[in-house]
Amino acid sequence: MKILHTADWHIGKKLHKHYLHQDFELFINWLLTLIRKEEIELVLISGDVFDLANPSAEARRQYYLALKKLSLLKCKIIITGGNHDSPTMLDAPREILEALDVHIIGGMPQNPADCLIPIRNKKNELELVVAAIPFLRDSDIRAAEEGVTHDNRIEAIRKGIEATFTAAAASCKAQYSQIPVIAMGHLYAAGIETSDSERDIQIGNQAAFQASQFGEYFNYVALGHIHKPQRVNASIPTFYSGSPLPLSFSERKDEKRVLLLDTNNGFEPTSIAIPTFRKLNKISGTLNEIKAKLANLTAEGELTNLIEVALIEENYDAYLIAQLDELVTSFSAPKLEIVKHRASFKNRMKETGQLFENHRHLEDLKPQEVFDKMLEQHSYDDRTKALVTQAFQEIVEQIHTADHL
Template sequence: MKIVHTADWHIGKKLHKHDLSEDFDLFINWLTKFIEDEKVDLLLISGDIFDLANPSSEARRQYYRALIRLQKLDCKIVATGGNHDSPAMLDAPQEIMRALDLSVIGGLPQDLDEVIIPVKNKSGETELVVAAIPYLRDADLRSGEQASNHEDRIEAIRLGIERVFNEAAAICKHKYPGIPAIAMGHLFTAGIESSESERDIQIGNLAAFRASQFGNYYEYLALGHIHKPQRVSAEKPVFYSGSPFPLSFSERADEKRILLLDTNTGYEPDSIAIPNFRKLIKLSGNLSELELKLNSLEHNSSLKSLIEVDLIEEQYDAQKVYALDQLVDQFQTDGFEIVKQRVQFENQIEGSSQLYNKDQQLEDLKPKDVFTELIATHQYSKDDQNEIMAAFDEILEDVQSGNTGN
């Protein structure tokens, strides 16, 4: 039996207000062809199907379109909810999903038997069983005892997660003896690399679950939540497939993957690279360096490349901030779009109080004295200083006379 493990689709994701729906559509086009060519029997989607708990109507349409396309390939689909997903929203069309032989577990059901999904082969025999465990929320993990402190609560969460996986394993063993079992999960496991686009879960990721707590019954653990594809050190194969395309600039260098298992040869997956549909580019430097880098860009991806610009200068200079704004506004190179700009001044004075000695009180100083001292810390020409001070005098006069133009 051939199995594909993927996760963290984040349908509806916007990166600095830029819609990534095209990225998802191209991924589904590629995945559909891959499943068809490889004759994949089972597709696992381990949580964070959507980016928002209340996704837009267009995001929902993308989700249903993708499921219908994949379902037509005679491939069993099992999907679970993640911390970004609404359990109620994913579970709502359950009867329709069952009629289409689609298994979607949005939230942990009261009857744990419902997460145990047998997978039949072409002969109609159960060849594999999947414990489709979704993201476990605090309410799923609470016991009757109240934790007396923060450390006890963290340990109670770990033990609660362990209990769910162990109970699911016991059900698999009882109902399907001798049938190999794999589990799905959406959680933060100790000892892995994360990215800035992942939302903290289970008290800020402090309840990092130890891989040994999964037990040794499952042949494979298909995990979601971490966007960088990686293996977790454990007795049995435990893997994060990662997200199928970059969801933040911190993921721009990651090679995105799906994982392919062939149970005829074992449960060690092959890592299959997903094509890079869009580049995320981060440029940093002073004003002249940024201008040179922006003029040297070469477009070689399917979709428009997104750029994050980081201006780094030694001394604060309002004119350079203005010049960066102009550079960004006038940038119109085909195939590229600047979606974020930042400014860093290495020697920037953080507050007006730092301009004076500690024994001086800011409230004892006149506004013009403070502003004059501030201007003196910048490298303006004499003419520029005179113009700035004249503008300040005009504003100050308006403020003091109550004439603010309103």
């Protein structure tokens, strides 16, 4: 049997005010082609289907349309809830979607055995079992206790997660002895690489789950939550498929992928790269360096490429900030768009209170003295300094005049 592992679709995601609806449509179309080509029979989606617990109407439309298209390919689909998902919202249409061979476990059932989904092959033979464990919230894995400390709460969460997977394994062993088992999970495993777009879970990721706690019963563990695709150091094949789309600029260099298992060859997955639909670019340097880099930039993929610009200069200069703003406002290139820009200076400007000796107070100084000190921190040429000084003096004069009216 061929099985596809994916996760963290984050339907409805917005990146710097840009909705990724088009990106998701292109991914689904690519995925449909892959499923047909590889004759995949089972698709696992390990949590964070949506980006928000209360997704928009457009995000819901994309979700149901994707499930409809996938179900037409006659492949079984299993979806678990993630920390971004609302268990209630995901579970609501469960009975209807089961008619399309879509199985959803949005929130953890009270009985771990209810997470077990038997999978039959084309010959109607029991091929394997999926322990579809969703994101485990505090209420799922520990009882409220009086006098709980920070340390024992972390330990309680770790033990609660371990107990859940252990209970699922025990149920599998009791009901489906000698049948291969795949576990699904949505959690933060110790020792993995993260990105900026993941939301901290379980006490700010401090209750990291040790991979050894999965045990050795499962044949494969299909994880979600971490957006960078990677293997977890465990005694059994344990993988994060990663998100199919880059969800932050920190993910711009990640190779986005899905994982393909062929049980005829065991449970080591094959990585299949997802095409780049929209490139994310991050440009930094001096103003002149940024101008040169923007001029040499070319778009990749079908969609408009997004750009972050970071100005880095030695000395603070308000004029450089104005030039950067003008550059961003006037920038125009085919399928390229600057969505964020910022400026930083290696030699930070001192606050006015730090410019003078300790025995001198600001209220004892003349405005011109403070202005001159502040002006010294700028690398203006003489002409600019003269113009700025003249403008300042005119403002001071206007203030004095207004005070005497």
